[in-house]
Amino acid sequence: MTIPEVVVFDLGKVLVDFDYGIAARKIAARGDLDDDDVKGFLDRSPAPYHYETGLITRREFFEAVRKATSFDGSFEEFGSFFADIFWEIPSMIEMHATLRRHGIPTYIFSNTNDLAVEHIRRNFPFFSNFDGYILSYEVGAMKPDAKIYEALEKMSGKRSANILYLDDRTENIAAGAARGWQVILQESPEKSWAAMKESGLLSRV
């Protein structure tokens, strides 16, 4: 078995949990749709996907939501409502810190947007301690598109079984496994910790 040389973390539902319902409620309170309709819009509209692939800007995303919901707040208020939906998963933050103490390079590999990243960088110190960040809106592609996996390989200088990758979504994990990456499907922090110990990376922990 190859002991991996770098560890690649998905962000949402791996290192931080989130609830778009929090944003939907705050946006609904300032517009003419109810919570569920705002949530439905965010789920079904192409705007979040376009925003997270870098096809539209933050301002254009704001305008799309404003048009659909009649949100009457400012661009800045919208940004804070949309971004303040995350909280840390403590045992996974500890896993990352443990890897760093062992000198193991780590990367963030996320389908996300600039509002979320700015908010997380400002509020969660762990986020600053990675070797690199592959973010969908910067790459112009979302997991499981091969383009974003290639970007990670290029940035890290690693390929196939030298990469260990954690993600909570099966289609993203499958795309990594198809490239020969070692993978951990995050079902719970406990299972991910057990799998991390089996990888051989933290054999002395």
Ligand SMILES: [Mg+2]
């Ligand atoms: Mg995720």
